[in-house]
Amino acid sequence: MRFDRRAAGALAAAAFVLAGGGAALAASGKGNASATCDQRLAKAAEKRGVSVDQLQADIKARLLARIDAAEKAGRVSPERATMLRDRVNAGSLCGARRHVRVRIARHSMLRAAAAFLGLDRQQLRDQLKGHSLADLAAGQGRSESDLETAMLAPAKARLAKAVAAGKVTQARADTVLDRLEKLASRIATREFSA
Numbered sequence: 001m002r003f004d005r006r007a008a009g010a011l012a013a014a015a016f017v018l019a020g021g022g023a024a025l026a027a028s029g030k031g032n033a034s035a036t037c038d039q040r041l042a043k044a045a046e047k048r049g050v051s052v053d054q055l056q057a058d059i060k061a062r063l064l065a066r067i068d069a070a071e072k073a074g075r076v077s078p079e080r081a082t083m084l085r086d087r088v089n090a091g092s093l094c095g096a097r098r099h100v101r102v103r104i105a106r107h108s109m110l111r112a113a114a115a116f117l118g119l120d121r122q123q124l125r126d127q128l129k130g131h132s133l134a135d136l137a138a139g140q141g142r143s144e145s146d147l148e149t150a151m152l153a154p155a156k157a158r159l160a161k162a163v164a165a166g167k168v169t170q171a172r173a174d175t176v177l178d179r180l181e182k183l184a185s186r187i188a189t190r191e192f193s194a
Contacts, residue, residue: 037094038094041055041056041094060088060089063088064085064088064089067081067084067085067088068081102183105155105180105183106183106187108154108155109152109155109183109184109187110124110187111154112150112151112152112153112154113133113147113150113151113187113188115150116142116147116151117133117140117142119136124136129192129193130191130192130193131191131192132188132189132191132192133147133151133187133188133189133190134188134189135191137188144188147188148181148185151184151187151188152177152180152181152184155176155177155180159176159177160173
């Protein structure tokens, strides 16, 4: 599980370096998100004095090295390591942005759920084995809807702030919130493996 956070962090860092404010541009509907990402990738490569292909190869090599280290340390199974290697080799850095955003949203929701349940991360991990977040909430006499509301609260606050600042339209914020509500429902009812 530790490796997944590291991999998500590495992908998020790569997406941040390469895409920068591209997510905000794409969210506001200005310009083509793919073209914006490609431009930022070219700019990052130019700053480093390498070609775009060399930059992508370097980032992929770093990710593959992390996967190898995690496999050798026993943090991931050989099957999972193979699957991750295939994903890195087949993936595009510009195409990874949506995947990274979903992972970030999921981690944010899990942090909010832990706070709602009064647990730290390790306690949450220990108690989730073989259970769902909704099960844990029910065990504390709390409803699933209250849990989902707590999980969505940080995202709602960020969206409201972005709308107020004019970075995102209200219609776009509503669309994103609808997707996040569905994600929160899936996360709340998902039974985590023992």
